[in-house]
Amino acid sequence: MNLEKIMNIMLLSCKEATCLIEKKSVFPLTFKEKCRLYIHVKMCVVCNLYRHQSKTIERALSKWINTEGATGDLLPPKTKERIIEKIKED
Amino acid sequence: MKNQSKQASRQATVSEWVKDHGDYLFSWAYHKTGNREVAEDLVQEVFLAAVKNFEGFQEKSSPKTWLLKILNHKIIDHYRKAAKKTLHLDDQAFQFTETLFNANGNWKANGLEEAWSNDTHLLDDPAFNDVMNVCMEDLPPRWRLAVISKYIFDKETLEICQELEISKTNYWQVLHRAKLLLKKCLEVNWFGAN
Numbered sequence: 680m681n682l683e684k685i686m687n688i689m690l691l692s693c694k695e696a697t698c699l700i701e702k703k704s705v706f707p708l709t710f711k712e713k714c715r716l717y718i719h720v721k722m723c724v725v726c727n728l729y730r731h732q733s734k735t736i737e738r739a740l741s742k743w744i745n746t747e748g749a750t751g752d753l754l755p756p757k758t759k760e761r762i763i764e765k766i767k768e769d
Numbered sequence: 770m771k772n773q774s775k776q777a778s779r780q781a782t783v784s785e786w787v788k789d790h791g792d793y794l795f796s797w798a799y800h801k802t803g804n805r806e807v808a809e810d811l812v813q814e815v816f817l818a819a820v821k822n823f824e825g826f827q828e829k830s831s832p833k834t835w836l837l838k839i840l841n842h843k844i845i846d847h848y849r850k851a852a853k854k855t856l857h858l859d860d861q862a863f864q865f866t867e868t869l870f871n872a873n874g875n876w877k878a879n880g881l882e883e884a885w886s887n888d889t890h891l892l893d894d895p896a897f898n899d900v901m902n903v904c905m906e907d908l909p910p911r912w913r914l915a916v917i918s919k920y921i922f923d924k925e926t927l928e929i930c931q932e933l934e935i936s937k938t939n940y941w942q943v944l945h946r947a948k949l950l951l952k953k954c955l956e957v958n959w960f961g962a963n
Contacts, residue, residue, distance in 0.1 A: 692874025701945040705919075705926045706937065725876045729952075732885050736951050742892050743901050744920040747796045754795035754812060762791070762813045763784045769820055 691719045696726045700733055779823045787816055790833050794840050801844050801917070803906050811843045818843075841921055848917065849932070851910040858909035866949040884960035897959060904954035912947040915940065 691699070696719040699712055708716065720727050794815060798808035818839055819826070826835050871877050891897050905913060911933065918929045930940045 692870070693876045694870045694874035697949070698942065698945045701948055702941040705941050705944065725878070725882055728882050728885065732952055733948055735885065735891065736948055736955070739892060739897075739901055739955075740916060740951075741920050743898065743905060744801075744917065746898065747793060747800060752792075752796040752799050754791040754809065758809050758813070759787050759791050762787050762816050765813065766780050766784055766787070766816060766820055769780070769817060 690722075691715050693719075693723060693726050693729075696720065696723065697729050697733075700726070700730055704733075704737075779820055783816055783820045783823075786819065786832050786836065790836055791816075793833065794836055797837065798840060798844060800902075802847065803902070807847065811840065811847060814843055815840045845914065845918060845921070845932070848910050848914040852914050852933075855910050859911055862909045862912065862950055863946060866946050866953070869949060869953060879956065881956045881960050884956070900955065900959045903958060904951050907954055908947055908950060912943055912950070915943045916947050919944070 696716055699708060699716045700720075702708065702712075703716070720730065791812060794812045795808055798811045799805060802808050802811070815836055819836060826832070869877060905916075908916065915929065915933055918932060919926075926940065927937070930937055933940065933943070935943065
């Protein structure tokens with residue numbers, strides 16, 4: 680039996696580990712989950728990097744959400760007139 | 770008569786707001802939806818809702834803040850409707866994120882893992898934010914909704930679950946898959962391309 684198979688029985692897969700990393704950002708982990716995640720991330724370079732990448736994506740998302748569009752994305756004057764007309768009809 | 774003049778003054782105030790804040794709201798909505806027509810419709814809905822619910826406006830918040838709040842709710846509504854029609858896209862995207870792992874559920878190496886470490890000034894780069902736009906558009910609507918509600922409203926997780934009509938378990942699984950897809954998209958369009 681190769682090492683990867685042994686690891687799979689004993690520990691989390693990377694798919695499960697990264698899912699727990701995301702769960703942790705919204706819900707508390709159980710004690711067992713915490714232990715398994717801790718051991719996995721200690722041993723797995725790629726998941727350890729994923730943790731960092733996930734935080735980078737969070738920051739990018741937060742920035743993306745709070746950005747208004749590019750300057751020049753203006754509401755066409757005709758649409759403004761149409762909206763004002765509709766307001767009067769109401 | 771008194772009611773009529775009240776209504777007229779509301780209409781006049783909101784019409785002024787269209788001139789003052791229409792561009793800002795449109796730009797915000799266009800950025801979030803990626804579609805000019807949809808953005809124009811949402812902005813129109815916001816102003817009509819503003820006339821209707823004028824009592825809800827309190828002078829202590831600025832009109833711009835108040836209108837933006839209405840707009841954000843309209844954007845979420847828009848995604849919620851879109852999400853219901855596009856459940857098949859969830860499946861496709863899910864299958865795609867499965868391909869990032871091997872049969873044992875461990876990462877397939879792609880050689881780009883280290884490229885992320887040099888990302889200190891990443892968010893200041895306008896080109897990166899353009900890529901982010903593309904990657905957000907690639908998310909299936911329901912996944913985008915999950916991600917956006919979390920950041921746009923700072924909502925309690927439970928509330929988000931209710932809005933998405935999904936269980937708690939499903940919610941962090943959606944977040945997980947959305948993150949995986951964003952990660953892959955950023956690697957292909959940014960880290961791998963640079």
